[in-house]
Amino acid sequence: MNDALLTRIAQALERLAPPVPPSADLTTAPAYVWDGDVIRQVEAFDPVDYELLSGIDTQKGALLENTRRHAAGHAAHDVLLWGARGTGKSATVAAVVGRLQQEGQDVALLQCAIEELASLPRLFSVLRGTKRPFVLFLDDLGFDEGVGDARSLRSLLQGGTAARPGNVRLYVTSNRRHIVPRHLSEQDDPVNPRDVVDDKMALSDRFGLSLGFHAIDQQAYVDIVSGYANSLSLSFDPLEAIQWATQRGSRSGRVAWQYVVELAGRNGLAL
Numbered sequence: 226m227n228d229a230l231l232t233r234i235a236q237a238l239e240r241l242a243p244p245v246p247p248s249a250d251l252t253t254a255p256a257y258v259w260d261g262d263v264i265r266q267v268e269a270f271d272p273v274d275y276e277l278l279s280g281i282d283t284q285k286g287a288l289l290e291n292t293r294r295h296a297a298g299h300a301a302h303d304v305l306l307w308g309a310r311g312t313g314k315s316a317t318v319a320a321v322v323g324r325l326q327q328e329g330q331d332v333a334l335l336q337c338a339i340e341e342l343a344s345l346p347r348l349f350s351v352l353r354g355t356k357r358p359f360v361l362f363l364d365d366l367g368f369d370e371g372v373g374d375a376r377s378l379r380s381l382l383q384g385g386t387a388a389r390p391g392n393v394r395l396y397v398t399s400n401r402r403h404i405v406p407r408h409l410s411e412q413d414d415p416v417n418p419r420d421v422v423d424d425k426m427a428l429s430d431r432f433g434l435s436l437g438f439h440a441i442d443q444q445a446y447v448d449i450v451s452g453y454a455n456s457l458s459l460s461f462d463p464l465e466a467i468q469w470a471t472q473r474g475s476r477s478g479r480v481a482w483q484y485v486v487e488l489a490g491r492n493g494l495a496l
Contacts, residue, residue: 251355255326256319256334259348261341270334272319278478279452280445281313284436288396289321291434295394296325296332296358302433303382303395311479312438314398315364322360336362345381345389353390361389363397382431397432443467446476453485457496461488 249257249266256270278285288304295301306314322334337348342363352359381388382395389395429435441449450466461484469484470476489496 248351251333251352251357254333256322257336259335259337259341259344261338261344264335264348264351267334270319270323272323273316274456275320275324277452277456278313278317278320279449280441280478281317281438284313284438285317285321287434287436288317289324291394292321292325292332292360293330295360296330298358301394303389303431304397304434304436305429305432306396306398306436306438307401308438309440309477310400311475311477312440313478314438315362316478317438318360318362318396318398332358332360334362335359336364339363339366342378345378349381349389349393352393356392359393361393361395363395366397366399367401379428379431382428395432441476441478443476446470446481449478449481450484453482454488457485457489457494459485459488459492459494461485 248264251257251264254266254270256267257264258267259265275285275289284306288306291301291304306317308314319334322332325332335352337345348361447463447466450461450463454461466481466484469487470480473480473483486496
């Protein structure tokens, strides 16, 4: 077989399975994503202003302090942010990292898709090669009836050779306080019911800081709308804002922001 033929075969194979591109420079960007193979830089990291997050002062203050410790190389917790959808969990994580970066702290956000959990040991191997502090963000985590995947993540949080490196802390959002669903029928299980419950709670127990985000009342919702609107110099009718939330069957920071987007569009503003 001649060299020309070997070259053509190699080129054909490369087209079928192109080489994995190199990971991004981990020392420069404010935010990254892990796709299961490589770390990619986020082109435009633009979190919500920390000061605009209202109605969750205790939660965002605790997360800011924990992240500030982590950025400084001090002891810090892995964090579970749990609660109803749209209550500001994800926005708070990004806003806290953005706030510290504005203060000159060298900490970066790194998001991993939930479907890539099995690749976390490989990611941790990469991150051990840098001293930069990272917040590894897992958004909307939840497991079904099985606890196998939950056990795997539990081992990565604490103990074992594949555990997360010291310059990484996990910030996880979930709609469930214990991540794995629980049922009243657990207490009726005749075979070690306490063991079943303990196994399901063991993952959430690995997080040193657990922050609950709860449904807000009408006044808190209007206050959130007001904060967003004032930052854009927009006026609004509180009754219309309430009607907007009523039509969507939910009062939350997310719905408040969606209403403000509507206001901005009416006034010819780009966001």
